[in-house]
Amino acid sequence: MAGTGKVDREFFEGYIYPRLGADRADVALGPRHGVDFGVIDADGTAVVTATDPVSVLPDLGWERAARFALGVILADVAVSGLPPSHLSVAFHLPPEMNDDEFAAVWGAMDEALTDLGTAVVTGHTARYAGCSFPWVGGATAMAVGDHDDVVRPDGARPGDRLLVTTGAGVEAAAMFASLYPDQIPADDAAVDAAAARLPGVDHVRGAVAAAAAGPVTAMHDATEGGLHGALHELAGAARVRVEFERDAVPLPDDVRAVADALDFDPWRATSSGTLLVTAPPEAADRVLDALRGEGLAAADVGRVTDGEGVVADGERVPEPDGDSSWPVYERLAGE
Known part of the structure; x- marks a missing residue:
């Protein structure tokens, strides 16, 4: 791997896959290069999950930056066809970001999440020296539904x-x-x-x-x-x-x-x-x-x-x- 951005297929297959921890039967779809999400089977229910960085660009304005960041986070689950239902988010904030600025970001996210029907279930928020914009944390989005309703990322078929x-x-x-x-x-x-x-x-x-x-x-x-x-x-x-x-x-x-x-x-x-x-x-x-x-x-x-x-x-x-x-x-x- 050279440069910045997401790792390429060669890096993924050489360093990440197949070192994926325990081999569990409830992982219905695990990590693959270029695939947006994974799927867990929870006693017959599909739990779709995807993790992304939280990217906040202050120069966009806090509310606009928040909506853009949230769209990136939720999209990888939404392409499963199931509506994003839950969100876990960790903020690693730069020390110079004040309380009012964070309130503007979180308020805009809360408004959009409420409109989408997505609940925040857990998280972590702190300020740390060395953290800087735009990369201010990470988040995991989830969607819960029937396995038959999941649009698989590898499902394209000849004739489509x-x-x-x-x-x-x-x-x-x-x-x-x-x-x-x-x-x-x-x-x-x-x-x-x-x-x-x-x-x-x-x-x-x-x-x-x-x-x-x-x-x-x-x-x-x-x-x-x-x-x-x-x-x-x-x-x-x-x-x-x-x-x-x-x-x-x-x-x-x-x-x-x-x-x-x-x-x-x-x-x-x-x-x-x-x-x-x-x-x-x-x-x-x-x-x-x-x-x-x-x-x-x-x-x-x-x-x-x-x-x-x-x-x-x-x-x-x-x-x-x-x-x-x-x-x-x-x-x-x-x-």
């Missing part, structure tokens, strides 16, 4: 349609436009429009709504490595081939303008909040309607076939060896 929401590179463009608007040599209206696209929790609702409207065979949230990386993870998990048309994928003009101005590839840039959904052809329109009903742009962009890898417009798409937005973050933060 591929649906995509929100667009390529949207999170990265929205983050840059929110944090560094004066450093982006693009039209002010485009920068403002991109900034407004920063995800909150709409995609969490969207994933649950899509599963309810389905059937849905697989879902995935496009995070580090962007849409290209997420497509490779989706295809690799199910051992299938994914084919799509670039022009069919949502890519808003303002996002494209920010990407062009900052010289990063939106297809390989982090895009939390962008959902990949596979569904049988007869269910595709219902699922699209459900996603759009939650306020998400959504399109049918391709199909799942026999084979392996990812193909765009008839040409092979290499798996990203990093995220195109990270060098831009480093450059802008250093200016």
